[in-house]
Amino acid sequence: MRLVFAGTPEPALPSLKALLESRHEVVAVVTRPDAPAGRGRRVERSPVAALAEEHGIEVLTPAKASDPDFQARLRALEPDLCPVVAYGALLPESALAIPVHGWVNLHFSVLPAWRGAAPVQAAVRHGDDITGATTFRIVKALDAGPVYGVVTERVRERDTAGDLLARLAESGARLLVSTVDGIEDGTLRPVEQSEEGVSYAPKVTVDDGRLDFAAPAAALDRVARAVTPDPGAWAEFRGERLKLGPVVPVEEDGLAPGELKVERKRVLVGTGTTPVELTEVQAQGKKRMPATDWARGVRIEAGERIS
Missing domain, CATH: 3.40.50.170 (Formyl transferase, N-terminal domain)
Known part of the structure; x- marks a missing residue:
């Protein structure tokens, strides 16, 4: 044809x-x-x-x-x-x-x-x-x-x-x-769609990528993966936008929503349930980098939060 x-x-x-x-x-x-x-x-x-x-x-x-x-x-x-x-x-x-x-x-x-x-x-x-x-x-x-x-x-x-x-x-x-x-x-004939099970997926905006760390870890994980690579997940840190890669839920307690915890090989953030681990981070005007490298560079203080 x-x-x-x-x-x-x-x-x-x-x-x-x-x-x-x-x-x-x-x-x-x-x-x-x-x-x-x-x-x-x-x-x-x-x-x-x-x-x-x-x-x-x-x-x-x-x-x-x-x-x-x-x-x-x-x-x-x-x-x-x-x-x-x-x-x-x-x-x-x-x-x-x-x-x-x-x-x-x-x-x-x-x-x-x-x-x-x-x-x-x-x-x-x-x-x-x-x-x-x-x-x-x-x-x-x-x-x-x-x-x-x-x-x-x-x-x-x-x-x-x-x-x-x-x-x-x-x-x-x-x-x-x-x-x-x-x-x-002529071997294929179209079949009308069912009226049941209809759902809609509107265009994703930049605002859809903002992570609310009061939400459960599992929901944050899905949202971050859903907006990767475009338009990308993000949050705010020290008053500036911080782009984020996918986050990974971890089985650990003790962090308030948005509270940062820096370890030698990982950076954790508290959520509404258990924390998530940050994978990649991109600060304004900077290149994307592993979250641990970013955390060492900005020297996160005890109790600081991402929102």
Whole structure:
């Protein structure tokens, strides 16, 4: 089939690569416009755009998918199907109607659970044991279209959102190719989603990464892993923001919420239950470093707290 692939960040790359290696023809990609990235805020192409250009594939970067010029070009390309992975923009019905077989999205949850922008982060934050990826036909309602296929993935004890997403991007890519194959062969028919078990995963903000050390250790552990690597966990120390890596619950008593305890090989923080161990720390204007190195450098005094 003739495909126009829509996607933007790195998690979309395994799917684009798999489709490029499949029996189908990727005639163009649709991706978000160039945007500032990194510390220097230099304007960069999206990862999907960069990969497409390496393969000599046309790149479309509409500010909005409702743009008439974009839709005219999409019609001219005559796609049979538009696979979508983390495109990052709404698709109006006028665009959805262009491909013969519509737009098929690879979503990183087992729908109808965790519809929305941040399903992997939600699965980690809420302590899900199992998650996965789903292919479905895009309709007007958010992530509510009929389902073509599902793969499942166990959430490991120390998974960050980044770890889990990397695995789902790979298994999801295989699912997407098999879905496109099945649509072309006529062997795959979508099934409407259940009305039960619907949950939503809104976009994660910087504020979602703030750790409240009055919470239980297990909850802090899940929150920190859910926002790693982006936007990252953080707290305040001596009036300044301190970025934190994942934290690890430990079986030890005697620390008040937020109270710091520095040992030779670890740094502990009190919580609403048992303490957690800090792993990596990044102070403002500094590089990320092991928590023990940070603690030696700032010379934490007895009774000091992080909040």
